[in-house]
Amino acid sequence: METTLNKNYIGLGEKETKNLATELNQLLADYHVFYQNLRAAHWNIKGENFFTLHEKFEELYNNAKENVDEVAERVLTLGYVPIHKLKDILAESNIVEVDTTGNDKELVSTLLDNFKTLLTQERKVLELASGAGDEATVDLMTGYISAQEKICWMLAAFLK
Structure with missing residues (x-):
């Protein structure tokens, strides 16, 4: 990972900042694939629940798009480059591309698994x-x- 800012700019330790940037980049890779999974679900949903789930x-994908931007900007604020190459995103993500089209319950179940990740x-x-004293990242993660x-609770209720 290449440095773009002086890490002392925001007063966090170099080791803690590097570890945070690494884990935020992991989250960013996950979010990129999650976002595309949501787009695929939106485009390919069929059946009686089409209007509701569409x-x-x-x-959800509009929210995920905002989160992608916020996480990338946090990586930049910490002094590192956010993951952005598709090949790197696909290699790093713990979320796999959705392969299901159409079935509402399968799509919701897959998205619940994505949320868990x-x-x-x-x-x-x-x-x-929290350990690094990085209140801004704590605040961001707490909100997410x-x-x-709450979304997981609602999606799980849909599956019942």
Whole structure:
């Protein structure tokens, strides 16, 4: 990972900042694939739940797009380059590209798995940020986790 800023600019330690940037880049790779999975779900949903899920998936991918930008900007703020090459994103992401088209329950189940992966990585970043005294990253992750847990509850209710 190449440095772009003086890490002392925001007053965090070099080792902690490097570790945070690495984990944020992991989250960024995950978010990129998650975003595309949401787009695929939005485009390919079929059946009686089309109108409800088509709209929900659009709402979710718009939110994921914002999160991609926020995470990338946080990596930059820490003094590192955000992951941006598609080959690197696909190689690094813990989320795999969705291969399912059409089936509402399969798509929702896949997206719930994607959320679980994101939440796991966000909690890892949160713990590192907390230990590093990085309140801005803590705040960012806390917001993501809170919102996503509620979405997971709603999507799981849909599957019942």
